[in-house]
Amino acid sequence: MAAMDPAEREARIDLAAAYRLAAHFKWTDLIYTHFSAKIPGTEHILINPFGLMFDEITASSLVKLTLDGEILSDSTGLGINRAGYVIHSCIHRARPDAHAIMHTHSRAGVAVSAMKCGLLPLSQHAMRVQQRVTYHGYEGIALELDEQERLVRDLGPHAPAMILRNHGLLAVGASTHEAFEVMYYLECACQIQVDAMAGGIDNVVAMPAAAADTADAQFHDATRTKGARAWTSLLRMLDRLGSDFRD
Template identity: 50%
Template sequence: MTTTSDQSQQDLRKAEWKVRTELAAAYRLVALFGWDDLVFTHLSARVPGPDHHFLINPYGLLFHEITASSLVKVDQDGQVVESGNLSRVNPAGFTIHSAVHMGREDAGAVMHLHAPDGVAVSAHRDGLLPLSQTAMLCLNHLSYHDYEGVALNLDERERLIRDLGDKSMMLLRNHGVLTAGKDVPETFTYLYFLMKACEIQVKAQSCGPTYLPSQQAIQTTADQSQALGGAAALTWPALVRLLDSKNPGYAV
């Protein structure tokens, strides 16, 4: 006979496996798009349930190798709660991700990259410019955080979450990009738009002087961007189909 407690535990395990599968897929999609940086940078997701645990990659696996079962479960202090064959996690990754998960209850997932175009725009004096429709869709969602060195200092967490505020995208100056959303599909969708905007800007600026749209057009596009995260309902199933055709095997 299944008790209510047993059923609740089964439901939590099922919910956790769904998050694990989505996060593993996101890691492999990052590799597929060429945004990875060997074994560095991280994507994380909150584990469903009351324990304030989250999932992050084991330090040492390439992103295209990540599977649902290889993800490491850690608590808000960075202590490993559950792991597969590899249990080491990157302390710098913990600093950044724990800051957002602890400071933003709505942050079900957090993604951080060192992809060249994102780093280039983060190092540009003016940051992300409204040079494309994609960039203009990002601007209202974007914040900035100044570089303080490799993120090993736990004191930086307070400043990082202060700078993120209620935004879903961040340029970490001289460092890279970060996105946060309610779940993995939404957070990856924000990541795609931000990375695409940075890629376009780098290419546009390499061609010579750039042309800016009117302030009215910029504001109109910003107003139209409020539901940008909702695009995940269309983008994520398509991305999973792409991944299943290119690099299956993540859901194990």
């Protein structure tokens, strides 16, 4: 990444780290999900090349493209997953706060996306997003541009996360580490819900409304560091594992 703008270099490194962390936490679905990040000061985004496993992605292998879908650089020659472009580009365009967007098809996430009840207030993990999560109905694989309007409408102007019915999860953040933290809590909450409901919904204890409101407010207190400490510790973990994500 010689002679690259420092802001783009940093965006690439953080996004590549997010892919490696997703592989570590087993959020992957072969090559079929996607994370993106906007390059600061531009209308360009970075996304994964369509064909690399998440544990193969490096900073230099990420594809740079415009919000209109024009590929500006692709060192792998693999191109991109169209569904990734359809989902991510419209949210980056519509949401000024959407620096990073993460989409997964994890087993627990898809399971909760298929539940009529949606995400329930069953755990402290759930309260990171439960009261602010939105929902989007399934329309098939996201290949058609006309779905973009409905994706943006259903996500709304402020939601940090959306559950795509019968499909998976989506997290939005003002930074890559913030989007990663949202997805981490959302994934954990879904796993906890699936485990808890294995004993039957009548055996589940939901969080009292007052406690849920308190937890939601605490998670969104303006003084929170929004995952910065956790992110730096996660990068150290990748370094200890010998990851080449910075390459």
